[in-house]
Amino acid sequence: MVRFSRVSKTYANGVAALADVSLEIGTGDFVFIVGPTGVGKSTLLKLIYREELPTRGTVSVEGRDVTRMPARDIPFLRRRVGVVFQDFRLLPRKTAWENVAFALEVTGTAPPHAERRVTELLETVGLAARADALPRELSAGEQQRVSIARALVHRPKLLLADEPTGNLDPDTSWEIMRLLAGISEAGTTVVVTTHDQTIVDRLRRRVIAFDRGAVVRDDAEGVYAGED
Amino acid sequence: MPARTEAAGRRVRPLGLRYVLTEGAQGFARNGLASAASVLITAVTLVALGGALAVAGALNHVAAALEQQLQVVVYFRPGVTPDEVVVARSRLERMPGVAGIEYVSSQEALRRLEAQLGPRAKFRDLLRHNPLPASLVVTATGSDRLRAIASAARDLPGVDEVRDGGLVLERLLGVTRAVRLGGAAAGVVLACIALVVIAGTIRLTVFARRAEIEVMRLVGATAWFIRWPFVVEGAVTGACGACGAAAAVAAGYALIAGGAARALPFVPLPGAGEVAFDIVWKLVVWGVLIGVTASLLAVRRYVRV
Numbered sequence: 437m438v439r440f441s442r443v444s445k446t447y448a449n450g451v452a453a454l455a456d457v458s459l460e461i462g463t464g465d466f467v468f469i470v471g472p473t474g475v476g477k478s479t480l481l482k483l484i485y486r487e488e489l490p491t492r493g494t495v496s497v498e499g500r501d502v503t504r505m506p507a508r509d510i511p512f513l514r515r516r517v518g519v520v521f522q523d524f525r526l527l528p529r530k531t532a533w534e535n536v537a538f539a540l541e542v543t544g545t546a547p548p549h550a551e552r553r554v555t556e557l558l559e560t561v562g563l564a565a566r567a568d569a570l571p572r573e574l575s576a577g578e579q580q581r582v583s584i585a586r587a588l589v590h591r592p593k594l595l596l597a598d599e600p601t602g603n604l605d606p607d608t609s610w611e612i613m614r615l616l617a618g619i620s621e622a623g624t625t626v627v628v629t630t631h632d633q634t635i636v637d638r639l640r641r642r643v644i645a646f647d648r649g650a651v652v653r654d655d656a657e658g659v660y661a662g663e664d
Numbered sequence: 665m666p667a668r669t670e671a672a673g674r675r676v677r678p679l680g681l682r683y684v685l686t687e688g689a690q691g692f693a694r695n696g697l698a699s700a701a702s703v704l705i706t707a708v709t710l711v712a713l714g715g716a717l718a719v720a721g722a723l724n725h726v727a728a729a730l731e732q733q734l735q736v737v738v739y740f741r742p743g744v745t746p747d748e749v750v751v752a753r754s755r756l757e758r759m760p761g762v763a764g765i766e767y768v769s770s771q772e773a774l775r776r777l778e779a780q781l782g783p784r785a786k787f788r789d790l791l792r793h794n795p796l797p798a799s800l801v802v803t804a805t806g807s808d809r810l811r812a813i814a815s816a817a818r819d820l821p822g823v824d825e826v827r828d829g830g831l832v833l834e835r836l837l838g839v840t841r842a843v844r845l846g847g848a849a850a851g852v853v854l855a856c857i858a859l860v861v862i863a864g865t866i867r868l869t870v871f872a873r874r875a876e877i878e879v880m881r882l883v884g885a886t887a888w889f890i891r892w893p894f895v896v897e898g899a900v901t902g903a904c905g906a907c908g909a910a911a912a913v914a915a916g917y918a919l920i921a922g923g924a925a926r927a928l929p930f931v932p933l934p935g936a937g938e939v940a941f942d943i944v945w946k947l948v949v950w951g952v953l954i955g956v957t958a959s960l961l962a963v964r965r966y967v968r969v
Binding site: 512 | 674676678878
């Protein structure tokens with residue numbers, strides 16, 4: 437699904453986010469990317485949905501080298517890769533329903549199909565009852581559910597979540613993580629960056645640990661901290 | 665919680681012309697004063713351009729009328745003898761490029777002038793003698809022959825003065841070129857200013873909608889889809905400016921042409937309606953072009969995918 441081949445990324449301001457990273461994420465995997473803040477976890481995700489280009493190396497998604505992708509193809513890559521953020525990025529003046537619908541609207545989905553899809557997604561994330569609430573009327577956990585529903589509108593094969601529980605209390609975090617795990621079980625590849633040790637240790641999934649731009653550990657059923 | 669009916673809230677708008685036009689018009693309306701300033705600066709730019717176009721168009725019209733006349737008028741000195749007239753006429757008739765010659769006696773010239781000026785002029789009451797000379801009106805086969813005929817006519821016996829239509833035409837065309845060039849130069853400078861002002865205004869919309877743009881990029885909206893509403897906003901600004909400018913130029917022209925028609929009744933000026941019709945579409949094309957360019961400049965940085 438995703439393959440990094442000797443990828444390095446140095447930003448224009450001189451910060452080296454990734455140094456010679458090679459890794460592979462298989463179809464249907466659920467992967468935690470862990471490590472302290474500022475070690476290149478977000479950069480890793482940005483390279484996958486082509487928000488950033490690597491300085492060296494190649495990144496391929498579904499067998500396609502996204503580093504050589506022409507600009508006009510990028511929107512179509514992003515319809516196959518859903519992204520969720522710590523700060524939700526919802527539009528404050530649109531309801532939950534409208535926020536999800538917006539993603540379908542601006543990509544030219546036929547209204548009858550789009551309307552069915554929005555309702556169905558809000559049920560999937562357990563927010564059908566709160567569909568007409570504005571983001572400020574929703575709890576943080578509910579807002580994150582809306583943003584997950586939005587990321588799923590195009591039935592992506594790959595879902596990226598950048599610190600999705602960073603703003604949530606432990607109970608809500610666990611619910612969101614269970615939702616993501618459920619999405620993974622339905623066949624979507626899920627990549628989650630986090631530094632929530634409790635959740636990582638509890639879910640026992642593949643853990644890739646980063647430090648200073650390099651992979652320091654990659655365990656199939658890992659925990660947050662290495663036992664070495 | 666604000667009252668929301670399900671029917672109003674839960675609707676997906678189809679993409680298309682209506683979507684883009686609505687979004688663009690909203691952006692234009694939301695910016696209020698800044699949009700008005702944009703329209704104003706565009707109008708000023710296009711008034712300069714339209715003014716030059718109108719003047720050049722009027723001069724062209726006059727030149728075309730002159731060109732159609734293809735005439736050299738050979739004036740005889742006072743007291744010319746009938747023999748001299750006959751000699752001059754037969755020499756001119758033998759010249760290549762002469763299509764016809766008409767003799768206009770001094771009485772005939774006065775009659776024609778009175779007819780042209782209408783009942784306002786009463787020369788017969790003012791003047792004791794008829795001051796107008798007799799003349800030969802030589803019609804050429806083409807405008808390229810006018811100069812040769814005129815220079816030959818100057819050497820004929822009894823000839824006082826030759827009015828060469830070709831020379832007048834050349835001067836007129838020179839003035840037309842200068843007006844066009846001056847108008848274009850002023851237009852370019854003003855267009856650059858308009859571009860900056862419009863781009864600044866549209867950037868306000870871009871800024872107001874940056875969260876939406878961010879989400880659009882994230883969920884895979886195409887760059888052109890994101891740009892369209894801003895392009896529409898720019899086009900609306902340009903078109904509004906152009907219509908204002910066309911109205912101003914047409915009104916100004918009507919005022920000046922009205923005065924000119926009274927002062928120079930011989931000059932065949934085009935009507936104000938004709939001029940407005942001729943420039944309005946040109947101004948709209950330019951206005952829209954400036955507006956669209958400005959909007960693309962404004963979104964360039966934000967809509968990089």
